Amino acid sequence: MNTLSRTKAPDVGDVRAVCEQEARMADEIEAAQTESAFLLALRLKTRPQYRGQSAVCCRECGDVLPDARRRALPGVQCCVACTASHEQTR
Numbered sequence: 001m002n003t004l005s006r007t008k009a010p011d012v013g014d015v016r017a018v019c020e021q022e023a024r025m026a027d028e029i030e031a032a033q034t035e036s037a038f039l040l041a042l043r044l045k046t047r048p049q050y051r052g053q054s055a056v057c058c059r060e061c062g063d064v065l066p067d068a069r070r071r072a073l074p075g076v077q078c079c080v081a082c083t084a085s086h087e088q089t090r
């Protein structure tokens with residue numbers, strides 16, 4: 001008897017169950033990707049928009065804003081720490 005004749009052929013029901021499980025996994029992955037894209041788009045849309053004259057000092061804590069921050073974010077009003085604090089409470 002050779003090794004091929006000892007191998008049991010897969011049951012059609014087993015193959016169908018595996019295919020259905022893989023289809024469910026693909027649906028779950030697609031749903032997760034869609035949700036991830038939605039959350040990214042929402043975050044980009046709701047991020048702070050900086051315009052106008054940058055403040056010299058943070059309006060929250062009064063620390064001097066570094067020139068690099070003022071140039072990079074025109075209209076910025078708060079330091080990094082205060083901005084991060086605001087974003088955590090949103």
Ligand SMILES: [Zn+2]
Pocket residue numbers: 058059060061062063078079080081082083
């Ligand atoms: Zn501050």
